[in-house]
Amino acid sequence: MHLYIHVPFCARRCSYCDFAIAVRREVPSASYVDTVLAEWRMWREREGGPSADTLATLYLGGGTPSLLAPDEMDRLVGTILKDAPLLDGAEVTLEANPDDVTGERAGDWVRLGINRVSLGAQSFSPAALRWMHRGHRPEQVERAVTHLRGAGIEDVSLDLIYGLPRDIARDWEDDLSRALALDPTHLSLYGLTVEAHTPLAKWVGRGRVRPAADEVHAVEFLAAHGILETAGFDHYEVSNACRPGYRARHNSAYWRRADYIGLGPSAHSAWGRHRQWNVRQWEAYRREVVAGGGRQPVAGAEDLTAREVRLEEVYLGLRTSDGVPGGHIQESVSGRWRAAGWAEVGLERVRLTPEGWLRLDALVGEVAEPELN
Numbered sequence: 100m101h102l103y104i105h106v107p108f109c110a111r112r113c114s115y116c117d118f119a120i121a122v123r124r125e126v127p128s129a130s131y132v133d134t135v136l137a138e139w140r141m142w143r144e145r146e147g148g149p150s151a152d153t154l155a156t157l158y159l160g161g162g163t164p165s166l167l168a169p170d171e172m173d174r175l176v177g178t179i180l181k182d183a184p185l186l187d188g189a190e191v192t193l194e195a196n197p198d199d200v201t202g203e204r205a206g207d208w209v210r211l212g213i214n215r216v217s218l219g220a221q222s223f224s225p226a227a228l229r230w231m232h233r234g235h236r237p238e239q240v241e242r243a244v245t246h247l248r249g250a251g252i253e254d255v256s257l258d259l260i261y262g263l264p265r266d267i268a269r270d271w272e273d274d275l276s277r278a279l280a281l282d283p284t285h286l287s288l289y290g291l292t293v294e295a296h297t298p299l300a301k302w303v304g305r306g307r308v309r310p311a312a313d314e315v316h317a318v319e320f321l322a323a324h325g326i327l328e329t330a331g332f333d334h335y336e337v338s339n340a341c342r343p344g345y346r347a348r349h350n351s352a353y354w355r356r357a358d359y360i361g362l363g364p365s366a367h368s369a370w371g372r373h374r375q376w377n378v379r380q381w382e383a384y385r386r387e388v389v390a391g392g393g394r395q396p397v398a399g400a401e402d403l404t405a406r407e408v409r410l411e412e413v414y415l416g417l418r419t420s421d422g423v424p425g426g427h428i429q430e431s432v433s434g435r436w437r438a439a440g441w442a443e444v445g446l447e448r449v450r451l452t453p454e455g456w457l458r459l460d461a462l463v464g465e466v467a468e469p470e471l472n
């Protein structure tokens with residue numbers, strides 16, 4: 100089983116973020132861990148559905164999991180791993196903000212079994228970090244990586260954001276080269292989007308910020324692809340690149356449509372054709388678990404039709420450099436993509452090129468249309 104745990108707390112809301120988070124100066128770590136472990140017991144006692152006797156991957160994401168009090172993180176991870184031990188070679192990832200990483204905490208995380216850390220670096224430009232409302236300074240990313248490596252965590256991923264408005268003092272290629280200088284095993288690259296109900300959306304609405312044009316996104320995405328390939332990275336998914344052998348196994352399970360369980364507010368779970376998702380907000384989720392009398396804190400569920408499964412396979416497969424089986428896409432469509440330079444069409448598989456990834460949603464729409472009509 101692949102297990103995801105959503106830790107919703109953040110010290111502040113970043114300007115672009117629309118995730119299910121709870122901004123807290125004091126994180127209610129004990130109450131959070133009690134609630135998530137209660138949800139975990141519901142999964143263990145549930146009849147039917149996926150079983151979680153052993154774990155191939157465990158991912159603590161957020162929010163900011165590195166804000167949890169150390170003893171409570173011990174209790175959370177320790178209890179779960181006692182119930183469901185890790186398989187040999189399992190991947191255990193923690194998302195962390197750079198300013199939360201100290202030598203001592205990194206040592207604690209290693210003792211808990213965490214062997215991969217994803218750091219929210221985002222940029223090495225002080226002006227860009229301030230604009231994003233991030234709480235760290237560029238040198239704290241460098242220090243965090245040193246602490247992690249000193250504690251024995253080799254597998255370190257850095258998140259970076261591209262496509263920032265032009266008037267922010269930020270040099271994307273300089274950010275990439277500073278990230279590569281830290282010798283990460285993995286990089287996640289996200290294009291900035293203006294999501295509703297975020298501070299950024301308000302700034303845009305009032306005319307204070309002009310989002311970067313689509314061409315800026317395209318230029319920066321393709322520049323990153325070239326720079327990372329030259330540096331020996333494998334750009335294996337539209338937003339992810341790694342040193343050979345360091346693909347993110349937890350996220351790869353999502354793209355393969357493997358079964359997974361999600362714990363915590365807003366977490367999704369999926370097995371076979373079934374999908375379900377938890378109540379989104381922390382307090383509502385907690386109340387649901389406490390008052391539910393053993394009922395899972397589920398906000399919604401669906402069972403995909405065979406056609407929806409096929410579309411999901413196409414969408415997820417085309418996100419990756421492994422692509423999809425040729426039979427999933429009409430030859431007339433894949434032939435047109437190849438002619439335009441958007442896909443490589445082999446005997447067995449169709450894979451999008453970086454130019455194709457830039458139009459991923461539109462291309463998937465072309466596959467979907469004939470089927471949906």
Ligand code: SF4
Binds near residue numbers: 117
């Ligand atoms: S740290 Fe991450 S989850 Fe928290 S507000 Fe910032 S972007 Fe959102």
